[in-house]
Amino acid sequence: MLARLVTATAVGLVLVASATAASAQTRIAVGERSGATLNAQSPKLNDGSYYGCWVVEPGSGPITIDMMTSFFDAFLVVGTGTDCGESMVPLAADDDSGNNTNAQISGTFTEPRLLIRANAFNAGEEGNYWIEVKAGLPEVEERLGSMDALPEVVSEWSTDGYVCAGAYRAMGDLARNVGRYGNVGTIDYAARDRQVTGQMAANERAAIDFTSSNFVLIALGGFIDDKPQQVSEYLTTLANCDRANGFTPVTRFR
Template identity: 75%
Template sequence: MLARLIATSAAALALAAVAQPAAAQTRIAVGEQSGATLNAQSPKLADGSYYQCWVVEARGQPITIDLMSGFFDTFLVVGTGSDCGDSMTAIAADDDSGNNTNAQISGTFDVPRLLIRANAFNAGEGGNYWIKVTAGLPEVEERLGSMDALPQVTSEWGTETYVCAGAYRAMGELKQYVGRYGNVASIDYAARDRQVSGRLSTGEAGSADFMSSALALEALNGFIDDKPQNVASYLETVAACDRAYGFNPVTRYR
């Protein structure tokens, strides 16, 4: 990785080797790149992972934030509050939307002071890293979020009876993958399937089975091909069906 190649000449690049105290916040401007180090002297989150806190004043313009390292799996969180610790109010988070295990978040953040948490994904990991803030959104394909914070999408499917029966049936295969989103794990989708399926006509029974397979495939391909929009589309279909049939709706976000 680029960050690892850069790190071989760390002395010449003068990366910050001394960790800052938990309350320290380093300013970074739009258009600036800076290096630092996560180590045993860095502040920790409740999960045991090291982090450092950066602050940018984006002034409502679109920006892209990159967190890069060849020494640890990066995890990037932006939000608001007084500190980047566990009490920070997160707006967006990303694990690996950058190349390899690098993280990237882009968007327009209408807050005067945006906190940036440069974090290691795993407890105890550390090393040199680079953080970069650039004006504008990526010029590559549109970023559609990550599995940690699913993007907002509009489902292509409606709320016809066979669609909703299929969406609930697909959950039997998908719940182990999507159970971490909102209240998914606490909902009995088999019971919802039975209630909705009772309204199916004879000709719609086969269509419900087809929809179940199609929706399960769509969501699973999202995990396989790293397309969080596919997972979001499936959960949005489930949520729309919940609302249409008077159920407590699924919440997509953790």
């Protein structure tokens, strides 16, 4: 796949204006992660691809913007203007620097207000995604342990209902990858998902699929990029959720 890359040298580029109405803009702060969905109700570019529009005030230091999804190929654009559509003036763009189907842009921006276009690479692609803005440049992750001897890690995930239900639900996509670890293959995670979800209020369930997708990205990314600590993070979160909900905990190591 050829990446559609727009570098900082394209600051002066002005794209042809579209007749599409201005899209809604969602504010996101540095240090925040938020999820959304691309679908037929989302604004659309001339190439037929859907997008979401976000606004951030980057501050004076470097920032890193990640777009994460397992539903489609992410294409991230940062720029200026009044809207994220065709009239947006791009400063930088990325297709797959976030690994797999994810996109990532980092740098120091002098503009006090940035637009973030969370775009699908191809026309008509739909699904859930996350946007995260962090202070600083991307960290270079050290490879810890191996897939045969997963390292011990401390999970930063809570054991809230939507987190645990999302972790259990993710196993539907991950079982063939992590089924060889500990007692994973003997546990009915679908049943645990149903039990935890059944205890939640209806308005609390909206985040479950977003969280599930994130766990799939974390664990599969670990296998693809040879980062066993990411696989261990997922299994550690599962174990924490199991204990919090009174289940027999998953064991992480083979």
